[in-house]
Amino acid sequence: MEVLSKFLVGPLHSITSKCMVLLVTVLILRALLFPSFPGFDGIEWGNLVCIRTPLLNSDFGIQQDKFLEVPQLVWGLNNQKIAFARACLTARMLNRTLLMPSLSASLFYKEIDLLQPISFDKVFQFEKFNALCRGFVRLGCYSDVLNRTEVLKMEKGSGRRWTVERDLAQLKEHSKGSFDDYEVIRIVGKNPFLWHDHWPVKDYARVFECLDLTEEIAKEADRIVSRIRAVGREVTGNTEAVEVENNIITSDGSSFQPLPFVAVHMRIEIDWMIHCKNLEQRLNTNQICSGKKEIVERVGNIAGLKTPVVVYLAVADKLLNNSSSILDDWEEGFLPFEKKRLGVDGIYKKYPYLIQSAIDYEVCLRADIFVGNSFSTFSSLIALERTQKMIRINVTNMCGENVRWPSYAYNIPGESNGPMRWVTNMSESSLQAISYGTNHISC
Template identity: 65%
Template sequence: MDISNRKHLRFLGLPLNSLACKCVALVVIALVLRAVLLPRLYELGGLFEQSKFLVAPNVSLLSDSESLMEKSKFLEVPQIIWGLNNQKIAFARACLTARMLKRKLLMPSLSASLFYKEVDLLQPISFDKVFQFGSFNSRCSEFVQLGHYSEISNQSDVVELQKGLGRRWTVEKDFEQLVQFSKQPYDQYEIVKVVGKNPFLWHDHWPAKDYARVFECLVFVEQISKEADKVVSKIRDVGREARQQMGLSQPVPYVAVHMRIEKDWMIHCKKLEQRLNISEICSSKEEIMDRVRNIIGLKIPMVIYLAVADSLLEDNSILNGWNEGLLPCEKKKLGVVEIYKKHPYLIQSAIDYLVCLRSDIFVGNSFSTFSSLVVLDRTQKMIETGDANMCGVDTHWPSFAYNLAGESNGPRAWVTNLSDSSLQSISYGSNHISCSLTSRL
């Protein structure tokens, strides 16, 4: 076909070189491109939208208060050892360390047994077998969080933090070390692993109210709470029986006495008295009985529950010598020995802790960590009730220290001073206690 005839070629009935033909051709090309490319663009767009959630799934779900845990960085601590309340203090100290480093605390291993000197004999127990993991994170969501090891993305992304040892390692040096590990390059690691002694022995950098905040988040698992319910019910049964026999109209309350007269305690307290040059730490059975009976305002009859470590007790006469109207009982008399025996030491201690915590009146030793944390817990409950007066048996949750003389040779009224700058008095005991309003937050 020669050039002269090309002008006669037509497309869709239109001359090829006409303006209308060119417009139609452009429309066809646009439709083809749309059919081919648009699905791919939609696919890419979908991936882009998904990437908003795939890049950092935790960030979009975190509130401002949880920003300290962004990028899921963690603190790992050694197994926590010793008695229940030393372990609670160690755990709180580890939490506060993690908070300072802006990390989650990896759920630690506790110790079910008390053989703290023979590390190879320690019986480990998971934190969530003693305390409620979910409840802790819910209650402490604005303060500190626990993490599972399954949350770690890179097990090898670890830097070790060696806690200082010896007399030259001061509180100031320890704090400087923590500040250093909160900055580059250490803050880039996914895991900071503490290498050193049990956290209970770490230096203390936080006020009592911060520890109290952590303790508020600790809730025993339901099994332990139910076991404590059984023991409390048996104690109440003693009171109900006395009420019926005496024809009383009011329920008979109970006093929980943390009676520290076991052989290990007597050795410890005597050494402590010598070292601190204090004569108000050790108490004999007779002194404890005398102080309890002299509590001002104590109503008779009253059930006396004696919380004592039976396996370490050498005196089998703790139920003898109490005044008429004071009804002493302990595990054997209550018939609850089997409840305790089926559990390891740590759980036994947790059951007794709850029995003491729920008592109408608590009497303990101000140099005992167990007693100190029971009183701290009761002090927090007392503050929640809004009592104007924190002294005496007529208040809610009253507590006393039998190793310190109070009014009329009774035990000294005791609440925790939550304005203390450290947990020193609770961790190691003190003879400077009161029930004044200065103990409020």
């Protein structure tokens, strides 16, 4: 304090200067004697630290002390991602923080008691999600809830009488008045994937952009992509090359473009073929199911695709009649690999179904070219994210030639009987087409 007084000895004669010295003194003493401030509480929950700040009731309009709880998210990875985004947007409409939902690690459609719950933060980065989506939507922890006894249950309606309009009216009603007095609103009934949709595609895309895989899962995807690239280097004879961004640096210092790889989401599993055949009959179309022969033919007819090219086949091997057959009948120059042939099946076997899907999703997302089925939510969300990538780098003609991150739908015939170019229409008023599939794609 003596040093501080000497430093400010000149200006101390004014009242303002004296106030400044007093303020600085108080702040220094508070920092030394009270390092933890009242009202700031760090709570360890699982493997993350949830920060609760009761004195700040809003995060750019989102209440941090009012919460929404939703049922466990179920079914496939991308059904759960859509359900999660819909829950986030519902919480946003209610001006509430979404309590971190439980995902499902296993894939069961009817046996709910067999679902293996897995915490959101075991798959996606919790803190990074809140950082990236700050001001738009927010996730909270159950440890943030102060009163767990007074919870308002909100029953989601079902059946034909529960229309989109009635659902929207219910949400608006619960966003104001006495309903807002409850710390927690718990939605009960069907899972969020089956809720009515009230939000445009761009809002869903905003949530999806905030979902980053945990470091462990992302590193596994890195290993697989590196292995695919290594196969390409072996084909070109540059086994000692090192990848640097989009170019390859060889041991002698020269550079060349890496061999591109095509990721094909090959939906030919037993359960899918039964489902898609029924769907084709119901919708009176023949542009949903594609057998292996058609997929191989259409990938081989991609306009402008140069060979040799590595083809990574993303497929649920356990649900195939004969997984080895998917490697047959490819034209010369197309080098097909699935998990086992690539030598990475051991990576996948370490994890439950949900994380296996998350790894495959990331690999497909990073491919130079992606080919999928427009009636698959897995393929549809990859096409959406790749469209977002093109938007971020200001691609003006996303359906043009030689664009980065192109996607194709093999179930729809395109130029020269190749797959149809696929870009997500970001101006759609709902996610209906992506949630349940469509043969109307932007290109």
